[in-house]
Amino acid sequence: MSNKVRIIGGKWRGRKINFPALKDLRPTPNRIRETLFNWLAPIIDGADCLDLFAGSGALGFEALSRGAGQVIMVDTEPQVIAQLKVNQQMLDAENLEILHMNAEQYIAQTVKRSSRKENLSSRGLTAGSRKISCPLDPPAVKPRDDKLVPQNNNPEESFDIIFLDPPFQKQLIPKFCQLIAENNLLKSKGYVYIETDSALSPDDLPPNWQIIKQKQAGKVWYYLLHREKK
16 A cells, blocks of 8 residues: 655656555655745755655655755665655656665765775775775774764765654654764755754754754644854
């Protein structure tokens, strides 16, 4: 059994995508998406976007429809991943990467990849160089030990817009805001969209993230945050 959500703007306007009927999967409603992408209109064209809890894919496909340069969708549910790939093929969606892993795994993998690139660069090597005779990945990191997670200082591994819309009941917003900030996944002057079932507290946010837009629709609070340049 599957449900449908409609893309509301851009080149795929009016097209419908399917999503599996799973307990915690709740696509961002049309009215909220329309408001969000009105907020993002000045900066969506060519933007690099990350959807850490892709679900139906409504936010990512909407972003691509409206001209985003690249979207990475991350989700841990096999049924979700399978349907996202079907939707990608149906729309002939380019510049879209769909990854089957949880959000913490994605962040850890991205930081590891960034560290490897920096290591290669500092040695004057490339990933294809035959001079490499030993693995360059850093030692395995326990994902929940924040002190051991290496920092990502590579701008190629960061994003203009990050969609952060995790399952409501799990209270994941503060945790992932911190992980995104600590590992520089957001570009300087980048934006984060947050959707939640309770009002955000300033304590939930990194110190240089500023709420620039916010609204409430029923029991849903949604926010657009801007990273201030240090």
